[in-house]
Amino acid sequence: xxxxxxxxxxxxxxxxxxxxxxxxxxxxxxxxxxxxxxxxxxxxxxxxxxxxxxxxxxxxxxxxxxxxxxxxxxxxxxxxxxxxxxxxxxxxxxxxxxxxxxxxxxxxxxxxxxxx
Amino acid sequence: xxxxxxxxxxxxxxxxxxxxxxxxxxxxxxxxxxxxxxxxxxxxxxxxxxxxxxxxxxxxxxxxxxxxxxxxxxxxxxxxxxxxxxxxxxxxxxxxxxxxxxxxxxxxxxxxxxxx
Numbered sequence: 242x243x244x245x246x247x248x249x250x251x252x253x254x255x256x257x258x259x260x261x262x263x264x265x266x267x268x269x270x271x272x273x274x275x276x277x278x279x280x281x282x283x284x285x286x287x288x289x290x291x292x293x294x295x296x297x298x299x300x301x302x303x304x305x306x307x308x309x310x311x312x313x314x315x316x317x318x319x320x321x322x323x324x325x326x327x328x329x330x331x332x333x334x335x336x337x338x339x340x341x342x343x344x345x346x347x348x349x350x351x352x353x354x355x356x357x
Numbered sequence: 358x359x360x361x362x363x364x365x366x367x368x369x370x371x372x373x374x375x376x377x378x379x380x381x382x383x384x385x386x387x388x389x390x391x392x393x394x395x396x397x398x399x400x401x402x403x404x405x406x407x408x409x410x411x412x413x414x415x416x417x418x419x420x421x422x423x424x425x426x427x428x429x430x431x432x433x434x435x436x437x438x439x440x441x442x443x444x445x446x447x448x449x450x451x452x453x454x455x456x457x458x459x460x461x462x463x464x465x466x467x468x469x470x471x472x473x
Contacts, residue, residue, distance in 0.1 A: 243464045255371050257382055264380030266373055269436040278465050315455040316448050320385040322456045332432050339431040340438045348359045349394050 243281075247319040248274060253289060256321035258299075258331065260338075261310040267331040268339040270297075272321060284309050286323055305329030359397075363435040364390060369405060372437035374415075374447065376454075377426040383447040384455040386413075388437060400425050402439055421445030 248254050253271040260267055270288040272280065276296055279287040286307040290297040300306035307325040314321055332339040364370050369387040376383055386404040388396065392412055395403040402423040406413040416422035423441040430437055448455040 243460065255385060257373055257385065259382055266375055266382065266438050269371060269373065269431065277460075281460060281462050281465050312460040313456040314458050314460055315385065316450050316452070316457070317455075318458075320455075321460075322382050334432050336432070339433075339436075340429040341432070342430050342434075344359065344393075344397060344428040344430055344437075346397050349397050 243274070243277060245318050246274070246277065246314060246321075247317065249319075251291075253291070254319060254321055256286075256288065256323060258286060258307055258323045258325055258327075261324045261326050265338050266340055267307070267327060267337075270299075277321065280309060280323065281312060286325060300328065303329065303333070305331060307331065359390070359393060361434050362390070362393065362430060362437075363433065365435075367407075369407070370435060370437055372402075372404065372439060374402060374423055374439045374441055374443075377440045377442050381454050382456055383423070383443060383453075386415075393437065396425060396439065397428060402441060416444065419445065419449070421447060423447065 246254055252273045255269055256272045257269050258267040271291055273289040276287040276289045286299040288297045288299060306328050309323060309325050311324045330337050362370055368389045371385055372388045373385050374383045387407055389405040392403040392405045402415040404413045404415060422444050425439060425441045427440045446453050
């Protein structure tokens with residue numbers, strides 16, 4: 242089934258990490274096939290770093306890993322969802338989740354409209 | 358702030374939709390700037406369809422829209438998270454969420470290893 246995963250032209254697939262206990266969406270990063278293999282076989286989350294162009298064992302620097310509880314693919318097999326247990330704050334900013342900045346209607350009212 | 362969003366080389370950003378009530382991750386699709394503007398201004402989710410190459414008002418065919426409760430961006434501004442209320446099954450298969458297929462260790466054991 243892993244061969245059915247639709248990696249993009251760069252060999253990557255977006256992977257969402259969600260906190261198994263709180264339900265919070267923690268982060269989105271990318272996996273290549275090897276990162277997905279290691280995630281499934283090791284029980285800890287691996288990504289592929291697009292900036293460093295290398296496999297990235299989540300938490301290898303911070304020590305804050307994500308332990309895998311379950312792994313899902315979406316209907317068209319081009320997105321992965323990891324349900325897991327973070328061992329510390331997931332975000333490099335120290336926040337529990339990477340999604341801590343809210344966007345509102347004001348953000349578009351104060352910025353340039355597309356047609357301008 | 359919308360101008361700080363890092364759209365990729367195709368002008369797109371991945372957007373995760375999460376059910377505000379159940380916490381379920383429902384789907385991932387892509388937004389261009391106009392889709393994000395419409396999502397923020399209309400209170401309903403808009404995407405950009407990569408296959409049809411056009412703006413896509415989620416539910417325009419099925420009638421199953423996603424009403425926006427809040428919109429978030431991640432720490433490096435290259436992913437959007439929508440917390441919303443789906444008015445019906447989100448997935449085109451009729452499932453409540455697009456993530457209904459589980460991957461397990463068996464999926465890699467029965468498939469070709471990368472080094473082979």
